Amino acid sequence: MLVRVRYAPSPTGYQHIGGVRTALFNYLFARAKGGRFILRIEDTDRDRFMEKALEDIYRTFDWLGFHWDEGPDIDGSYGPYCQSERLKLYQKHTEELINSGYAYFCYCSPERLESIRKIQQKEKMPLGYDRHCRNLTDEDRKRLEKQGTKSVIRFKVPPDGSTSFHDELLGTIEKTNYDINPDPVIIKSDGFPTYHLANVIDDHSMKITHIIRAQEWLSSAPLHVLLYRAFGWEVPKYCHLPMVLGQDGQKLSKRNGATRVVEFIEKGYLPEAIINYIALLGWSFDDSREFFTLKELEELFSLDRLNKAPAVFDYKKLDWFNGNYIRKLPKEELREKLIPYLKQDKLIGDQLTAEEERIVTGLVPLVQERLQVLSDVTPMVRFLFREVAEYNIEELIPQKLDAAGTERVLEKISVLLQDFSGSSNEEIEQLFRDLAKELGIKLGGLLMLLRVTLTGSRVSPPLLESIRLLGLKKTMGRINRVLKLLSGRS
RNA sequence: GUCUCCUUCGUCUAGUGGUUAGGACACCGGGUUUUCAUCCCGGCAGCAGGGGUUCGACUCCCCUAGGAGAUGCCA
Numbered sequence: 363m364l365v366r367v368r369y370a371p372s373p374t375g376y377q378h379i380g381g382v383r384t385a386l387f388n389y390l391f392a393r394a395k396g397g398r399f400i401l402r403i404e405d406t407d408r409d410r411f412m413e414k415a416l417e418d419i420y421r422t423f424d425w426l427g428f429h430w431d432e433g434p435d436i437d438g439s440y441g442p443y444c445q446s447e448r449l450k451l452y453q454k455h456t457e458e459l460i461n462s463g464y465a466y467f468c469y470c471s472p473e474r475l476e477s478i479r480k481i482q483q484k485e486k487m488p489l490g491y492d493r494h495c496r497n498l499t500d501e502d503r504k505r506l507e508k509q510g511t512k513s514v515i516r517f518k519v520p521p522d523g524s525t526s527f528h529d530e531l532l533g534t535i536e537k538t539n540y541d542i543n544p545d546p547v548i549i550k551s552d553g554f555p556t557y558h559l560a561n562v563i564d565d566h567s568m569k570i571t572h573i574i575r576a577q578e579w580l581s582s583a584p585l586h587v588l589l590y591r592a593f594g595w596e597v598p599k600y601c602h603l604p605m606v607l608g609q610d611g612q613k614l615s616k617r618n619g620a621t622r623v624v625e626f627i628e629k630g631y632l633p634e635a636i637i638n639y640i641a642l643l644g645w646s647f648d649d650s651r652e653f654f655t656l657k658e659l660e661e662l663f664s665l666d667r668l669n670k671a672p673a674v675f676d677y678k679k680l681d682w683f684n685g686n687y688i689r690k691l692p693k694e695e696l697r698e699k700l701i702p703y704l705k706q707d708k709l710i711g712d713q714l715t716a717e718e719e720r721i722v723t724g725l726v727p728l729v730q731e732r733l734q735v736l737s738d739v740t741p742m743v744r745f746l747f748r749e750v751a752e753y754n755i756e757e758l759i760p761q762k763l764d765a766a767g768t769e770r771v772l773e774k775i776s777v778l779l780q781d782f783s784g785s786s787n788e789e790i791e792q793l794f795r796d797l798a799k800e801l802g803i804k805l806g807g808l809l810m811l812l813r814v815t816l817t818g819s820r821v822s823p824p825l826l827e828s829i830r831l832l833g834l835k836k837t838m839g840r841i842n843r844v845l846k847l848l849s850g851r852s
Numbered sequence: 853g854u855c856u857c858c859u860u861c862g863u864c865u866a867g868u869g870g871u872u873a874g875g876a877c878a879c880c881g882g883g884u885u886u887u888c889a890u891c892c893c894g895g896c897a898g899c900a901g902g903g904g905u906u907c908g909a910c911u912c913c914c915c916u917a918g919g920a921g922a923u924g925c926c927a
Binding site: 370371372374404406407409410468472475479483486487488489490491512514529532535536537538540541542543546547548549550551552554556557558561576577578579580581582583584602604605607609611612613639642643644645646648649650651652669670671672673674675676678679680681682683685689729730731732733734742791794804805806807808809810812813814817819820821822823824825826 | 923
């Protein structure tokens, strides 16, 4: 049988890193099994619907670089792929349910529901609907309809017995029917289905074979099984993935860190790094390998390498992966990825001048092994485009020297640098070594003085290359500025 | 409260009755290096607790504890 799996986000917010991981596992499973991966939009909540969220789904997966085989934009003959366009189907099947006695109309007001919940909480009783409308007579119904009372449709959960199913990861899951949400709403008063109903009908009608979703759905799975049975449909295979938690051990959410994929894109994470990292959240290949391309994952992924326990999202490890992938990037590619960040931070203009072209090309090899995320580039190379905002005199003066001494050293450096452009790095370095020896200070201290003079910071890309990018004119300008600063001090 | 699921270093994980419990991130040392970073070497650190089963338990069973999720006219 052809494997068919789906990712079914609801467009109520931006794509979430946890959701993307669910999507990835579904995609990988489909590829590994030679099956189909389907995107279905579960837009049945009209209050929370966001047009932007829909765009975000497309943008996210374009960026990640993997796509569905069927979806709103790719017809696969099981459409439409948006639930809001499938209302007739839900209606039809709901009628079946009512006719066969599995569902009923409920006229309870939100206020009534609220009040019984309060009582239940107060009395420490199990929460849930009291099945008040389950045995309404036809008379009652007619009267309520005549009064124009709004209604919903509820599914009859048997009060006795139990429901069990097999989970590919967790094994047999059993729940007594008593503990299942008593008679949940399947059609809301606005005529739209709730998740449970639409999900079951769609998975069946789209011939989904495996439902791979997060474990937060585990407790409603028995209800879904009951629905399948009420319809007389075969229950698909289930696999409930371990949850992804934030650093605080709670369900990953805005409160405990970045969760929206756009945030990761903006900070400068690479899709390869994100994919590689999240693939390892609850899944592993063996005892040591941890670098995988999407292509490799497509071949290697399997459900039986899944972990049951929830995984805490580790931003530091993601950073490490990202740094690794940045280092693997061809120079030209990294350059193109860096330019938007330099533009955004106004270090360069929208149209690069020849000089900017030169500097941008030259800085790439200088920062490549220093970047953890792409947005790190700006503070690292700011000095190449901007004057130093303010010097910290303390950082300028080497150990065992005073301002006057420092001034003299810097003057010597300035002289030494005169024929910089004609010399190789090795030659210049030798000159610096000699100078340091002559002055009786460490080479590191000597160069630190120059480094701070040019960059305003004790941490910078390699000095000599930086000078070449900066140009002798600006270099001398900064040296002279610091010289003045020092003479004012001594 | 109730129900369900989960439990190996701080974190991600390997491990499926006999291992000095392995790897990675992080952290801490050391080396290379003009700073930082990279790179290399080394170190710290774990089977939640208690009962069984067994010649032998991280591995199987039970209990306890802890964690998470669910308990909606949200998904």
